[in-house]
Amino acid sequence: MDTVLQSRSKTVVIGSDKPFCVIGERINPTGRKAFQAQLQAGDLSQIEIDVSEQVAGGADVLDVNVGDPLADEIELMRSAIQLVQNLTDLPLVIDSSVIEALEAGLGAYEGKALVNSVTGEDERLEAILPLVAKHGAAVIGLANDDEIPMEPERRLEVARKIVSVAGDHGIPPEDVVIDPLAMPVGAEPRAVTLFIETVRLIRDDLGVNMTCGASNTSFGLPGRHVLGAGFLGIAASHGLTSAIMDARAPVCVEAVRAADFLLGHDEWGGRWIAAHRAKQAAQAAGNA
Amino acid sequence: MDTVLQSRSKTVVIGSDKPFCVIGERINPTGRKAFQAQLQAGDLSQIEIDVSEQVAGGADVLDVNVGDPLADEIELMRSAIQLVQNLTDLPLVIDSSVIEALEAGLGAYEGKALVNSVTGEDERLEAILPLVAKHGAAVIGLANDDEIPMEPERRLEVARKIVSVAGDHGIPPEDVVIDPLAMPVGAEPRAVTLFIETVRLIRDDLGVNMTCGASNTSFGLPGRHVLGAGFLGIAASHGLTSAIMDARAPVCVEAVRAADFLLGHDEWGGRWIAAHRAKQAAQAAGNA
Numbered sequence: 001m002d003t004v005l006q007s008r009s010k011t012v013v014i015g016s017d018k019p020f021c022v023i024g025e026r027i028n029p030t031g032r033k034a035f036q037a038q039l040q041a042g043d044l045s046q047i048e049i050d051v052s053e054q055v056a057g058g059a060d061v062l063d064v065n066v067g068d069p070l071a072d073e074i075e076l077m078r079s080a081i082q083l084v085q086n087l088t089d090l091p092l093v094i095d096s097s098v099i100e101a102l103e104a105g106l107g108a109y110e111g112k113a114l115v116n117s118v119t120g121e122d123e124r125l126e127a128i129l130p131l132v133a134k135h136g137a138a139v140i141g142l143a144n145d146d147e148i149p150m151e152p153e154r155r156l157e158v159a160r161k162i163v164s165v166a167g168d169h170g171i172p173p174e175d176v177v178i179d180p181l182a183m184p185v186g187a188e189p190r191a192v193t194l195f196i197e198t199v200r201l202i203r204d205d206l207g208v209n210m211t212c213g214a215s216n217t218s219f220g221l222p223g224r225h226v227l228g229a230g231f232l233g234i235a236a237s238h239g240l241t242s243a244i245m246d247a248r249a250p251v252c253v254e255a256v257r258a259a260d261f262l263l264g265h266d267e268w269g270g271r272w273i274a275a276h277r278a279k280q281a282a283q284a285a286g287n288a
Numbered sequence: 289m290d291t292v293l294q295s296r297s298k299t300v301v302i303g304s305d306k307p308f309c310v311i312g313e314r315i316n317p318t319g320r321k322a323f324q325a326q327l328q329a330g331d332l333s334q335i336e337i338d339v340s341e342q343v344a345g346g347a348d349v350l351d352v353n354v355g356d357p358l359a360d361e362i363e364l365m366r367s368a369i370q371l372v373q374n375l376t377d378l379p380l381v382i383d384s385s386v387i388e389a390l391e392a393g394l395g396a397y398e399g400k401a402l403v404n405s406v407t408g409e410d411e412r413l414e415a416i417l418p419l420v421a422k423h424g425a426a427v428i429g430l431a432n433d434d435e436i437p438m439e440p441e442r443r444l445e446v447a448r449k450i451v452s453v454a455g456d457h458g459i460p461p462e463d464v465v466i467d468p469l470a471m472p473v474g475a476e477p478r479a480v481t482l483f484i485e486t487v488r489l490i491r492d493d494l495g496v497n498m499t500c501g502a503s504n505t506s507f508g509l510p511g512r513h514v515l516g517a518g519f520l521g522i523a524a525s526h527g528l529t530s531a532i533m534d535a536r537a538p539v540c541v542e543a544v545r546a547a548d549f550l551l552g553h554d555e556w557g558g559r560w561i562a563a564h565r566a567k568q569a570a571q572a573a574g575n576a
């Protein structure tokens with residue numbers, strides 16, 4: 001099942017026989033005080049740096065989140081979407097918990113966006129899915145409702161509900177990308193094994209694409225990027241087709257591209273070998 | 289199912305709920321001309337360096353192979369096993385294609401060794417399994433007979449035969465470690481997906497431990513260690529419980545330890561966090 005995302009001029013396809021889709025997560029003020037202050041002052045200049053770093057790191061799609069309780073998120077989202085679309089031709093994920101901000105972002109976006117996100121709660125489904133349908137967008141469905149179930153079967157149930165209600169709103173299953181919920185392995189030793197089980201259930205039962213916030217897994221732990229890299233390769237091998245992740249971490253992006261090659265989504269390693277040559281050329285240029 | 293290996297003083301257990309077992313592969317003259325020449329002259333001094341590097345890199349078990357067509361492998365194996373056991377308390381894998389060398393190694397070894405390897409060919413099974421049984425050792429069974437089957441089901445059949453014939457010789461399933469055959473992904477794009485499928489079949493059907501020559505996967509490719517690291521994490525998540533690998537590649541050993549943590553075999557990350565602190569301390573000492 002293919003999820004097609006588009007900017008003005010570029011198409012990215014997420015699918016189980018496609019290379020893993022890297023969604024750059026950096027355009028987000030969470031945990032970034034200076035960026036928060038800038039957003040409160042209506043200053044979007046940091047976004048220019050973030051976009052260029054994520055693109056340089058190899059992101060296929062960019063997540064845009066400008067949520068700050070002290071800023072006018074609706075106006076910021078509109079401006080940010082326009083700004084980012086002028087900076088890059090990568091398709092975008094419009095990311096907010098505020099419905100009016102999603103609406104403003106969708107209104108400003110040119111192409112087919114991915115909306116981040118809806119949960120399995122009726123109220124959220126009924127508020128967000130009509131917007132997604134109206135703009136012909138795709139949507140990320142989190143596998144939780146008012147609580148976060150730990151049992152893979154319960155997460156599958158929530159995912160099934162989201163896909164079903166999306167269908168009622170005219171949104172086909174290929175435009176629903178389920179987030180099976182990656183959680184910190186430092187807080188719950190079974191976090192990843194339950195995640196893998198959930199991914200396999202959703203893949204076998206619904207067959208839809210999946211994404212997750214990959215860096216959650218390694219939250220609070222030393223050697224985060226190595227844990228994140230391991231998680232991404234493992235998750236891809238069980239059926240995860242995309243992740244929201246920081247493309248500035250080469251070890252994580254390389255792990256994803258290695259998994260593409262190993263899993264037969266980069267046949268004969270054309271992309272892997274080209275990336276290796278480009279890296280060598282850049283190193284040689286740096287040493288010259 | 290637990291495979292217990294022992295040296296004079298140390299026990300290592302391979303099992304699906306245990307940390308992944310890293311079998312250091314370096315003590316092997318294949319592709320090493322200087323080492324070959326030394327072995328032909330009866331000089332074992334290189335082994336001292338190899339042992340210390342594999343131990344420092346984090347190997348749990350060491351593979352010992354002194355096969356060279358121009359050397360007296362039988363005598364070399366006897367001396368090498370004694371030498372390595374005097375250098376380290378890690379359990380050993382006695383690795384040869386020459387049955388008399390396996391016999392000499394088993395005779396010299398103190399503890400419970402792992403024999404590398406037997407195939408599904410009747411002649412090899414009937415020659416090697418009695419030696420394994422006589423010495424109370426464990427054995428690696430390659431999932432091929434006179435040809436290397438590509439279909440996972442055929443590999444499972446060969447594995448089933450090896451486990452069954454081993455049983456006839458009084459060797460229990462827990463002392464048979466199956467090698468599902470890791471092959472170069474640069475030569476066969478399906479090499480890893482077929483490997484994963486084989487691992488899952490053997491795990492579900494036979495439940496025995498598994499190992500493989502992990503570096504085969506990345507043979508001839510740039511960025512070998514990153515591919516190898518990705519392969520190891522993925523393979524562990526589908527049921528591989530051990531690998532013969534070069535412990536001098538930190539990115540590969542770290543990938544294995546990250547997988548342990550992610551898959552719940554290093555609960556609360558005690559080992560992961562301790563390794564990180566040791567690395568930081570070593571770096572601080574290096575900078576002081």
